[in-house]
Amino acid sequence: MNENFANEFERELRRRLRPVEAPEGFAERLMAALPPEKKSTVVAFIPKASRPVRQFGVPAALAASLLGAVLFGMHVANERVIEEQKGIAASQQLMQALRVTSQKLDLAYEAVNNPPTAGDEENRS
Amino acid sequence: MSLSAAQPMPDSLLAQVRAGDRDAFATLVRAHQGSVFSIGLRMLSRRDAAEDLAQDVFLQLYRKLDSIESLEHLGFWLRRVAANLAIDWLRRLPYSATRPLEEGAEVAAQEKDQDLLMSRELMRLLGELAPHPRAVMLLRYQEDRDVAEIAAMLDMPVNTVKSHIKRSLTALRGQMIGAKLVDCEELP
Numbered sequence: 001m002n003e004n005f006a007n008e009f010e011r012e013l014r015r016r017l018r019p020v021e022a023p024e025g026f027a028e029r030l031m032a033a034l035p036p037e038k039k040s041t042v043v044a045f046i047p048k049a050s051r052p053v054r055q056f057g058v059p060a061a062l063a064a065s066l067l068g069a070v071l072f073g074m075h076v077a078n079e080r081v082i083e084e085q086k087g088i089a090a091s092q093q094l095m096q097a098l099r100v101t102s103q104k105l106d107l108a109y110e111a112v113n114n115p116p117t118a119g120d121e122e123n124r125s
Numbered sequence: 126m127s128l129s130a131a132q133p134m135p136d137s138l139l140a141q142v143r144a145g146d147r148d149a150f151a152t153l154v155r156a157h158q159g160s161v162f163s164i165g166l167r168m169l170s171r172r173d174a175a176e177d178l179a180q181d182v183f184l185q186l187y188r189k190l191d192s193i194e195s196l197e198h199l200g201f202w203l204r205r206v207a208a209n210l211a212i213d214w215l216r217r218l219p220y221s222a223t224r225p226l227e228e229g230a231e232v233a234a235q236e237k238d239q240d241l242l243m244s245r246e247l248m249r250l251l252g253e254l255a256p257h258p259r260a261v262m263l264l265r266y267q268e269d270r271d272v273a274e275i276a277a278m279l280d281m282p283v284n285t286v287k288s289h290i291k292r293s294l295t296a297l298r299g300q301m302i303g304a305k306l307v308d309c310e311e312l313p
Contacts, residue, residue, distance in 0.1 A: 009298055010266070016244050017267040020166065022158035023176055030183050031151050 161207045168211035170252045205278040208260040215256040261289040
């Protein structure tokens with residue numbers, strides 16, 4: 001195909017493909033459809049003096065820690081009492097066991113040293 | 126009335142837009158609305174769809190202003206988004222299959238060309254091209270972009286762009302000659 005003809009065709013194409021106007025009022029409609037402007041965020045500064053909660057912050061923390069310490073102490077003391085009671089009970093049980101054992105040994109010793117006599121046997125039969 | 130894209134704009138305009146100046150944004154819109162709308166119109170062959178597409182493109186721009194580096198980049202970005210969005214829309218809805226001729230006629234009528242029939246036929250034939258070659262042809266002959274830019278805009282190899290241009294030109298010329306709308310006396 002002739003080169004001049006090809007160039008002429010491309011020129012013609014460019015001419016006929018020029019951008020056309022956007023519809024009337026396009027920009028206005030678009031601007032109306034835009035999301036609203038971002039409003040700048042105002043960060044309020046509140047002086048420390050105007051924050052009543054903060055004024056009681058330290059005493060409240062102290063009171064809470066004191067209460068915690070007292071409760072912990074009571075818990076520890078209670079645990080100690082319970083342990084002592086358990087120890088006493090165990091000691092009493094041991095003493096009782098020793099007493100029973102001693103009585104048994106006494107009976108056995110008596111039987112070995114004083115065996116029953118023949119009369120005793122006859123009396124039995 | 127649109128400003129011409131070639132009309133010089135001050136470099137500070139982009140900074141004003143980024144700072145939230147809506148009037149400055151409207152100036153940018155008016156400077157580029159013709160090109161973006163024309164890409165939509167010639168890709169989708171419908172004025173209503175083209176206006177929707179153009180609005181979508183500029184709304185995307187508004188949301189992504191921080192990524193625009195310069196006014197030159199802005200022009201590139203707008204055409205890239207418009208062309209790719211139109212290709213996506215064509216994949217979902219076959220606009221061109223519905224009424225390419227009527228809308229093409231509107232475009233031609235606006236040009237007030239003496240040879241109305243040729244413009245009308247050209248739009249019809251352009252509308253028959255597949256979406257990618259059509260976008261390539263518009264970016265080449267409507268927007269006057271070179272092949273490297275078109276390749277970057279449409280994310281395709283340069284040789285593919287060249288191939289689309291060559292095949293589309295051959296097809297368009299052949300059909301225009303066939304319809305006796307082009308003077309072929311110069312043909313050997």
